[in-house]
Amino acid sequence: MKNYVMKGNICYSKTRQELCIIENGYVVCEDGFCAGAYQELPEGYEAFPCYHYEDQIIIPGLVDLHVHAPQYPFRGLGMDLELIDWLNTHTFAEEAKYADTEYAGKAYDIFVEDLFKSATARACIFGTIHTDATLLLMEKLEAAGLKAYVGKVNMDRNSPENLCEESAEKSVKDTEKWLLKSQGFQNVKPILTPRFTPSCTDELLEKLSGLQKKYDLPVQSHLSENLGEIQWVKELCPGTGFYGESYHRYGLFGNSCPTVMAHCVHSGEEETEMMRKQNVFIAHCPESNANLSSGVAPVKTYLEKGMKVGLGTDIAAGSSLSLFKAMAMAVQCSKLRWRLQDQSAAPLTMEEVFYLATKGGGEFFGKAGSFETGYEFDAVVLDDSSIRHPQKLNVKERLERLIYLADDRNIAAKFVNGKELFKK
Amino acid sequence: MKNYVMKGNICYSKTRQELCIIENGYVVCEDGFCAGAYQELPEGYEAFPCYHYEDQIIIPGLVDLHVHAPQYPFRGLGMDLELIDWLNTHTFAEEAKYADTEYAGKAYDIFVEDLFKSATARACIFGTIHTDATLLLMEKLEAAGLKAYVGKVNMDRNSPENLCEESAEKSVKDTEKWLLKSQGFQNVKPILTPRFTPSCTDELLEKLSGLQKKYDLPVQSHLSENLGEIQWVKELCPGTGFYGESYHRYGLFGNSCPTVMAHCVHSGEEETEMMRKQNVFIAHCPESNANLSSGVAPVKTYLEKGMKVGLGTDIAAGSSLSLFKAMAMAVQCSKLRWRLQDQSAAPLTMEEVFYLATKGGGEFFGKAGSFETGYEFDAVVLDDSSIRHPQKLNVKERLERLIYLADDRNIAAKFVNGKELFKK
Numbered sequence: 001m002k003n004y005v006m007k008g009n010i011c012y013s014k015t016r017q018e019l020c021i022i023e024n025g026y027v028v029c030e031d032g033f034c035a036g037a038y039q040e041l042p043e044g045y046e047a048f049p050c051y052h053y054e055d056q057i058i059i060p061g062l063v064d065l066h067v068h069a070p071q072y073p074f075r076g077l078g079m080d081l082e083l084i085d086w087l088n089t090h091t092f093a094e095e096a097k098y099a100d101t102e103y104a105g106k107a108y109d110i111f112v113e114d115l116f117k118s119a120t121a122r123a124c125i126f127g128t129i130h131t132d133a134t135l136l137l138m139e140k141l142e143a144a145g146l147k148a149y150v151g152k153v154n155m156d157r158n159s160p161e162n163l164c165e166e167s168a169e170k171s172v173k174d175t176e177k178w179l180l181k182s183q184g185f186q187n188v189k190p191i192l193t194p195r196f197t198p199s200c201t202d203e204l205l206e207k208l209s210g211l212q213k214k215y216d217l218p219v220q221s222h223l224s225e226n227l228g229e230i231q232w233v234k235e236l237c238p239g240t241g242f243y244g245e246s247y248h249r250y251g252l253f254g255n256s257c258p259t260v261m262a263h264c265v266h267s268g269e270e271e272t273e274m275m276r277k278q279n280v281f282i283a284h285c286p287e288s289n290a291n292l293s294s295g296v297a298p299v300k301t302y303l304e305k306g307m308k309v310g311l312g313t314d315i316a317a318g319s320s321l322s323l324f325k326a327m328a329m330a331v332q333c334s335k336l337r338w339r340l341q342d343q344s345a346a347p348l349t350m351e352e353v354f355y356l357a358t359k360g361g362g363e364f365f366g367k368a369g370s371f372e373t374g375y376e377f378d379a380v381v382l383d384d385s386s387i388r389h390p391q392k393l394n395v396k397e398r399l400e401r402l403i404y405l406a407d408d409r410n411i412a413a414k415f416v417n418g419k420e421l422f423k424k
Numbered sequence: 425m426k427n428y429v430m431k432g433n434i435c436y437s438k439t440r441q442e443l444c445i446i447e448n449g450y451v452v453c454e455d456g457f458c459a460g461a462y463q464e465l466p467e468g469y470e471a472f473p474c475y476h477y478e479d480q481i482i483i484p485g486l487v488d489l490h491v492h493a494p495q496y497p498f499r500g501l502g503m504d505l506e507l508i509d510w511l512n513t514h515t516f517a518e519e520a521k522y523a524d525t526e527y528a529g530k531a532y533d534i535f536v537e538d539l540f541k542s543a544t545a546r547a548c549i550f551g552t553i554h555t556d557a558t559l560l561l562m563e564k565l566e567a568a569g570l571k572a573y574v575g576k577v578n579m580d581r582n583s584p585e586n587l588c589e590e591s592a593e594k595s596v597k598d599t600e601k602w603l604l605k606s607q608g609f610q611n612v613k614p615i616l617t618p619r620f621t622p623s624c625t626d627e628l629l630e631k632l633s634g635l636q637k638k639y640d641l642p643v644q645s646h647l648s649e650n651l652g653e654i655q656w657v658k659e660l661c662p663g664t665g666f667y668g669e670s671y672h673r674y675g676l677f678g679n680s681c682p683t684v685m686a687h688c689v690h691s692g693e694e695e696t697e698m699m700r701k702q703n704v705f706i707a708h709c710p711e712s713n714a715n716l717s718s719g720v721a722p723v724k725t726y727l728e729k730g731m732k733v734g735l736g737t738d739i740a741a742g743s744s745l746s747l748f749k750a751m752a753m754a755v756q757c758s759k760l761r762w763r764l765q766d767q768s769a770a771p772l773t774m775e776e777v778f779y780l781a782t783k784g785g786g787e788f789f790g791k792a793g794s795f796e797t798g799y800e801f802d803a804v805v806l807d808d809s810s811i812r813h814p815q816k817l818n819v820k821e822r823l824e825r826l827i828y829l830a831d832d833r834n835i836a837a838k839f840v841n842g843k844e845l846f847k848k
């Protein structure tokens with residue numbers, strides 16, 4: 001079905017301050033795009049078939065700007081270390097297993113099935129260095145109808161032998177091979193994925209920059225997550241003034257190279273200003289940043305500067321694929337940051353985190369994450385009847401409550417790019 | 425059934441460092457008490473009937489040391505304020521409704537049904553000032569088979585008119601009336617509950633002290649949650665050196681008066697030392713302390729001093745009744761405290777938060793929260809098969825993962841005080 005109307009309580013963000021709520025309203029899907037949200041259905045749409053969702057809540061599909069698919073097996077485990085030790089002890093050992101496509105198939109089935117059941121419509125996903133396993137992940141996401149950027153990871157230094165590509169040249173050659181095999185997907189697109197500066201030689205980043213230009217690719221990586229990491233990058237990249245420059249000097253940092261950088265917990269003024277100028281997207285991953293004792297990113301400041309920010313679950317440094325949980329933790333961590341670190345930046349509001357999880361992150365995909373006219377039509381229908389209450393609640397209150405309490409049982413239906421993925 | 429054996433993967437704490445795990449082991453219930461946990465079933469118990477839980481995980485029932493039952497309707501709502509404004513804006517308006525026992529009945533049905541379905545076996549619960557509504561809550565908890573201390577709240581100043589008792593005398597008279605009506609319960613016991621110093625005149629606390637001695641009652645209240653609150657107490661109680669003294673000078677602070685104080689986020693050295701000497705229990709409520717921008721309590725320090733600490737969900741400043749969530753947030757918040765505030769106190773470990781949610785809080789109920797011999801027999805059986813994984817996991821890893829990811833769907837059976845409350 002290409003054209004239809006949904007009736008229910010419509011909620012979506014126009015800006016980080018403006019949350020639009022239309023009680024008993026309509027939202028229209030035409031050819032996979034949103035034709036607007038309305039209190040009264042405009043003439044011309046009455047002939048469209050209508051999904052009647054009664055008193056349920058309809059929101060845009062959520063957007064996860066940063067998640068590591070191969071780390072899903074150890075979500076909720078091994079969070080006793082900071083970043084670098086956590087990578088060496090827990091993460092690399094798991095990622096090395098994806099050389100075995102049979103293991104990768106089993107693991108990625110679980111990841112994709114759980115992502116399918118979640119409220120997430122779109123995601124920026126890290127794979128591993130392995131081209132076959134990464135293609136397998138892409139096939140499964142494509143079949144599930146989810147929208148995703150997926151990256152084969154590049155790493156050619158400071159990595160265990162079984163997870164270190166043998167040379168920059170080989171890494172780039174494998175990447176190009178993978179890129180060429182990734183062209184046939186409709187929903188899933190490749191994204192260049194140098195793991196992070198400590199794992200990538202200058203030669204590798206330079207060669208990846210060539211691929212980026214040749215194929216006009218977006219890029220995802222990590223930035224200024226942890227103080228030890230930042231110090232290490234300073235030592236590894238003596239020519240740079242700050243971490244972000246290690247990407248920027250190879251043209252892998254925004255503007256003509258659409259870029260999403262995870263974390264940015266400890267970005268200084270210069271780095272922040274460069275991200276702003278370069279329109280770099282920040283994937284804020286509050287649970288991950290707590291679990292790895294990284295800190296709390298100054299998201300309010302980034303938003304006030306008009307920068308581009310969305311949310312990431314960052315499996316498996318984050319334990320849960322739920323962006324509802326990420327929204328709640330973004331508010332909670334911003335409050336602790338305000339209390340313990342910096343009272344000049346107010347805590348995030350409920351409107352702001354809802355914006356981050358929808359339109360904020362959605363912008364990396366073009367026009368996605370809102371019910372404004374012209375947006376790609378992703379929608380999630382929420383049934384909150386299991387969260388019982390004796391008093392009356394308005395729709396905004398019910399949405400706020402869902403941010404703290406929703407799990408996959410509350411998802412009554414999910415649409416991505418106009419297509420119904422499931423209903424309960 | 426009074427005597428039985430359970431077979432499965434047994435997990436319980438002996439100390440905060442020592443988590444005992446017996447794979448494919450046995451735990452024995454005899455007359456409602458634990459007769460020990462074993463790798464091989466000792467002679468004499470073979471005749472007991474056996475619950476075979478196969479590869480499932482069996483833990484002691486969890487203990488919630490601080491929860492406000494009447495606030496359950498607005499869990500997940502209105503967390504835009506700090507403590508005092510939050511009380512005035514959101515909390516008191518809801519609590520005033522419990523003058524109407526019909527409303528109270530509806531609301532407490534929801535609370536008790538959800539608590540029943542959770543992994544919580546025992547709880548210290550705040551009601552409201554209303555004796556009838558509080559008795560209704562106690563009846564419902566009793567009928568559900570949950571173990572609880574429940575308090576009719578006292579407040580005779582700085583409260584809205586419809587939630588302020590008309591005098592200390594009337595407050596205490598009502599409390600004694602309620603106490604006399606509370607004597608017949610088996611599972612549920614009354615606990616004196618002066619809301620917190622700002623809500624209670626000196627006269628009220630003095631008179632409550634008389635009741636405490638007359639009926640040999642335990643006490644629950646709040647302590648040093650928020651900086652504005654602490655400043656206010658200083659102004660209200662000019663004779664005191666710190667907040668805790670406002671309770672201690674009336675004998676409502678530990679030792680002969682078993683006491684649990686919620687929060688203790690900002691307790692100074694003297695207050696901490698007094699809590700230690702008086703064996704005051706601290707209810708650590710990490711989610712609440714984040715949601716109301718209070719801060720993070722120095723739980724590691726309290727534990728290292730050998731003080732008595734458990735976990736509280738603190739509904740509705742906490743959004744969830746789940747003590748699994750409270751455990752995860754206790755670890756996460758301790759990491760942010762370490763990162764942002766005080767690197768002399770290490771983050772909490774998984775073993776420590778499991779201890780807090782079981783034996784740590786359980787001690788307020790006597791011998792509860794462990795499978796050591798002589799403990800009251802509370803048990804929760806966890807089925808984690810829905811949290812899928814492609815690799816092998818040991819029992820400790822599965823338990824750690826449940827702390828981050830479990831919800832009520834993972835609870836396969838629950839026993840309190842030897843009695844099976846439900847199985848799925």
